[in-house]
Each structure stands twice: as C-alpha cells, then as structure tokens.
Amino acid sequence: MRFTRDHEWIKKEGKYAYIGITDYAQQQLGDIVYVELAEEDLVLQQGDVLCAIESVKTAAEVYMPVSGTVIEANAELEDAPEKINEDPYGTYLAKIIIDDETELNDLMTEDEYNEFLESEAE
Template sequence: MVLEGLLYSPSHEWVKVEGNEAYVGISDHAQESLGAVVFIELPKVGATIKKGETFGAVESVKAASDLYLPVTGKVIEVNSTLEDAPETINDDPYGSWILKIELLDDSELEDLLSGKEYETSIEE
C-alpha cells in the first residue's frame, strides 16, 4: 500500500510535510520486506542530519537496515513509543512516524517521489 499525499525516497522512507516541518517514517513496502520489526534506533533530538545521511536503524527478525534521511533537517522530536513497541511500524507504517524534523532546505523535497512514482518504482 502506498499513500498519496506523502513523498517517498528510493530508500523507502516517506515524508509528510507540514509547513516547515516534516514527519519521516518507513513505507509499507519497507516494513513488509523487513518482516517483524524488533528494534529501532532513534536519533538524538537537536541533531542536524543532511539529506542521505543515516539517522537510525531498524532491526527485524530477518535483517537490520539503516534509515536515511530524505531531506536535510534538524530533529525536533522522535517517536519514543517505538522504543518500547517497535512492532507498531508493522501494524501501521504510515501512522508510526519515526522522527519529526525542521526542514532546512525545502528545495530537496523536489527530488522525492510522489505516491504514484514510488509505486511504479517498487513494482519494477
């Protein structure tokens, strides 16, 4: 399932923009590929992370995978409920955001994929 209205990165993160802030999570396709998520590493609030840099990791019963920030931002909040219940990403990947950032270069949003473009990319 791919939600319209979100932006997607080729590395399977989604971005929901609200003004100059954005929520970031992983796509349904990503959580499905990973399998049952058992641990998530969250970044520190206040950290500035550049586009393409690792902001954390997600571990499942199958594999561990780094998470890459699709746009440059300053971490203003993390979803700390994921520390105790990382499996909520499997249950609701689009409701279980991982971090909230202040956008530092919103022109980078133009490099992300629309829902339709992302859906096409994962079908190939």
C-alpha cells in the same frame, strides 16, 4: 507525502515534517523488534543515517530524505516497535525541521513510488 528510493516517506505538517518507512519496507524487514531512535537536535544532511531498525534476522538504516534537524524521535517505538509493522504510514520515526524545502521536489510522489516498486520487482 513524498517517497525515496530507499523506501522512506516524508510528510510535511505545518513547520515540521515527519519521516517513516513505507509499507513495502516494513514487509521486507518482517517483525520489527527494535528501533534505535534518532538523537534530538541532530543536524543531518540528505542521505545521512537518521536511525536504524532491527528485525530478528536483519537490520536496516533509515536515511534522511532531505537535510534537516531532528526535533523529536517517536518515543512510543521504544516499547512498541511493532507499530511500524501495524501502521507504517501512521507511525513516524522522527519529527524534523527541513532546511531547504526545495529538496522535497527531488523525491517521488506516491504514483511515482508505486511505479518505482513495480519496476524494481521486474
């Protein structure tokens, strides 16, 4: 699992990769009420908006950690957006195919991300 400074995670499994938001991100958002899911077949560049997450008083956009094509959005979230609050690392937002796997190297490891969070808190 790799992490971005915008608090997304990405996990490679076989030919696909899964994208979600971190525990820190879901805590910041509070109770999530709606996820505007990504459209399938969408081709996106690293940093493009993948989808949007809404809580009662905020809305946040989720950015692509790497360039790729959306294969599937997690339809389960349509009726149960709270799953992200309950299990942020077990709940993906989109399943994608990565264009260029070397882009993963730009992202943070878990330790690096935790350090990043600590430095942000200061």
